[in-house]
Amino acid sequence: MQVSRLPGRRQREPKTLWLWWTGPTDDCDLDRIWQVYIRRFDIEHTLRFAKQALGWTNPKPRTPEQADRWTQLILAALTQLRLARPLVADHRLPWQPPLPADRMTPGRVRQGFAQLLHRIGTPATWPKPGKPGPGRPKGRTSTPAARHPALKKQAVKALNC
Numbered sequence: 001m002q003v004s005r006l007p008g009r010r011q012r013e014p015k016t017l018w019l020w021w022t023g024p025t026d027d028c029d030l031d032r033i034w035q036v037y038i039r040r041f042d043i044e045h046t047l048r049f050a051k052q053a054l055g056w057t058n059p060k061p062r063t064p065e066q067a068d069r070w071t072q073l074i075l076a077a078l079t080q081l082r083l084a085r086p087l088v089a090d091h092r093l094p095w096q097p098p099l100p101a102d103r104m105t106p107g108r109v110r111q112g113f114a115q116l117l118h119r120i121g122t123p124a125t126w127p128k129p130g131k132p133g134p135g136r137p138k139g140r141t142s143t144p145a146a147r148h149p150a151l152k153k154q155a156v157k158a159l160n161c
Contacts, residue, residue: 049106050074081106081113088112 002016019037021028050056056074061067086101091112099108136142 046078046106050078053107053110054078078106081109084113084116085109088116091115 002014017034017037019033021033054074054077056071059070061070085104088101088104088109089112090099090101090104090108092098092108096108099105
């Protein structure tokens with residue numbers, strides 16, 4: 001298949017794309033097939049981001065219900081990153097090109113997400129100041145910890161027969 005141009009790559013000459021179709025030939029919509037093939041990279045990168053950056057495969061759930069709940073939490077986090085795109089500033093690394101808000105990737109949104117949380121606040125109360133506790137009451141002494149003798153391994157003589 002030869003396409004006249006690829007989306008987003010105007011200065012590059014597109015290469016020939018070889019596709020293989022298995023199925024009835026009357027269902028073969030060539031225009032739809034190559035677009036689906038190109039979109040598979042979006043799916044693969046989304047799954048990689050969910051596994052590496054959001055820790056999708058880190059926990060070891062014991063039941064299928066726990067695994068489903070964890071997957072739903074990861075999908076909620078991805079949705080939150082997508083929705084926060086226009087709200088966060090582009091905190092890019094020095095070698096990364098600047099991106100407009102509508103083109104920022106979930107990883108770039110994640111880099112600027114901390115500033116967004118600081119700006120919108122949290123419904124949680126502030127932590128209490130860390131000061132020392134009251135300590136031991138006056139006049140009370142502590143008892144020494146109980147000591148236990150160390151167990152020693154007895155040497156076993158080998159029987160010579």
